[in-house]
Amino acid sequence: MSTPTTLVWLRNDLRVADNPALLEATRRGAVVVAYLLDDESEGVRPLGAASRWWLHHSLTALALSIAELGGRLVLRRGRADTEIPRLAKETGASAVYWNRRYSGARDIDAALKVALRGEGLEVTSFQANLMFEPWTVTTGEGNPYRVFTPFWKACQETGEPRQPLPAPDAIISPATETGGPSFASDTLDSWALLPTAPDWAGGLRERWIPGEASAAETLDTFAAEVLTDYHRRDEPGHEATSHLSPHLSFGEISPFQVWHRVRGDLDPGARSNAAKFLSEVGWREFNWNILYNFPALATANYRPDFDAFPWENPDEEPHRTELAAWKSGNTGIPLVDAGMRELWQTGYMHNRVRMVTASFLIKNLLIDWRVGEQWFWDTLVDADEASNPANWQWVAGSGADAAPYFRVFNPVLQEKKFDPRRTYISRWIPSDELYPQPIVDLAASRKEALAAYDVVKYAARRPEADA
Incomplete structure (x- = not known):
């Protein structure tokens, strides 16, 4: 009898190590590994x-890793409810495996x-991309947590996350074993994922190497060399953060791998910072818990009383x-502009500066x-x-566990506190540049923001009948 074939459908898990769907499929028999670009x-x-x-570059790296194991990465584009059943039929698969996702797309998976x-x-x-799945961490009443600290405490009380799984020793291709036809695959270039007219990705190419190997190297470097300085993580001019976020986002590395590497052998300085770093990994888990329970997170206020906020019209x-000045890094506020230029150049921004730039847009410009x-x-x-x-x-104050909604990050004070020598600012704003004047008065716009937030306070106090 022929070996049974399993279709492994990859999504935000572009790795071969610690990939339970892939590993279990290889234990079952022949495997077809597929990635579906679903924009519809x-x-x-x-x-x-x-x-x-x-x-584009992550899939290129993944295809090479799968080929080294004896398999082939099949690329398809279209709706999952059409393409996955079609691909299963074409390959003669008797099983379909995938690693769970936790956004609104989970409804696609369920159907x-x-x-x-x-x-x-x-x-x-399979569980692969979160250490603590949303339905496993709830309050005593069975409700989702809305505040991070008790959420993270509850996560840690569930026990140590599992150890990372090994990569499979080999992938058996059904076409190779049976002599059958190869399966049709799109070419990656046909998806036109890369910018061409113009090619604005030069800074991204200089800054990043996507892929599982780069993710593993980044984690090792962080744990061995950078974690010791993690207590300086709020200083954007100092290299003290992990830079693992894009690798985690695409699943080139798993949180299980991060957790156990950081909990492993470390020098004393790094060990003292490990708990704080892992709590930031926990913040990522908390955000996914929020999204699971509130799928409209990108389009609707988590706190509905913020629907009353009097935003300015960005089209007028x-x-x-x-808004154009903010996007291009020409607001006349150095820390804001440095951050926005770093973003445009590298596809990344230091986390402290993200909060400052977001606060400036929301609270100084009153833009939604x-x-x-x-x-x-x-752009990230x-x-x-x-x-x-x-x-x-x-930052807006409309979310879960939000900072006091009336908090307005003062970018001048943030600069003095976290970039006093202007190391970060000078990296992105040349000293000989003809620099613009501030587009708003920080003190006056702060007062306007507080007045606007009073509208939210009033809306929150109104009786339900008056709402």
Whole structure:
């Protein structure tokens, strides 16, 4: 009898190590590994431009890794409910495996599971991309957590996350074993994920190497050399952060791998910072927990009383000009402009500066957080579907566990505290540049923001009948 074939459907898990769906499929028999570019299905958020650049190179690296194991990465484009059953039929698969996702796209997976099982296929999903799945961490009343600290405490009380799984020793291709036809695959170039007219990705190429091997090297370097300085993580001019976020976003490395590497052998200085770093990994888990329970996180206020906030219209002047200045890093506020230029050049921005730039847009320009969230979604290589909107809502005050909603980051004070020698600013703003004057008065715009937030306070206090 021929070896049974399993179709492994990859999504945000572009790795061969610690990939339970792939490993279990290789133990079952022959394997077809597929990646589907789905820009059409409801519940799937199409990738932004910087993420599409990363995806191209990540898939290139993944295809090589799969080929080294004896397999082949099949590329398809289209709706999952059409293409996955079609590919299963073409390959003669008797089983379909995937690693679970936790956004609105989980409804696609649930429907597919029912449909494929109705056709007589075995369908199995696995835990791979979160250490603590949302339905496993709830309050005593069975509700989702809305505050991070008790959430993270509850996660840690569930026990140590499992050890990372090994990569498979080999992948048996059904075409190789049976002599059957190869399966049709799109070419990666046909997807046109890379920018060409113009090619704006030069800075991304200089800064990043996508792929599983680079992710593993980045983690090792961080644990061995950088974690010792993690207590300086808020200083954008100092290299003290992990830079793992895009690798985690695309699943080139798993949180299980990160957890156990950082919990492993470390020098004393690094060990003292490990708990704080792992709590940041926990913040990522918290954001996914929020998205799982509130799928509209990128488009709707988590706190509905913020629906009353009097945002300015970014399509009208002077707000249109102010928004353009923010995007291009020409607001006349050095720390804001340095951050926005770093973003455009590298597809990345230091986390402290992300908070400052977001606060400036929301609270000094009074432009809706959704406008900024969409810009980051398009320009960040680590535009995570949960963390990007959750963090924007955190700054806005409309999200879960948000800072006091009336907090306004003062970019001048933030510069003095975290970049006093202007190391970071001078990296992105040349000293000989004819620099613009500030587009807003920080003190006056802060007062306007506080007045606008009073509208939210009033809306929150109103009786339900008056709402």
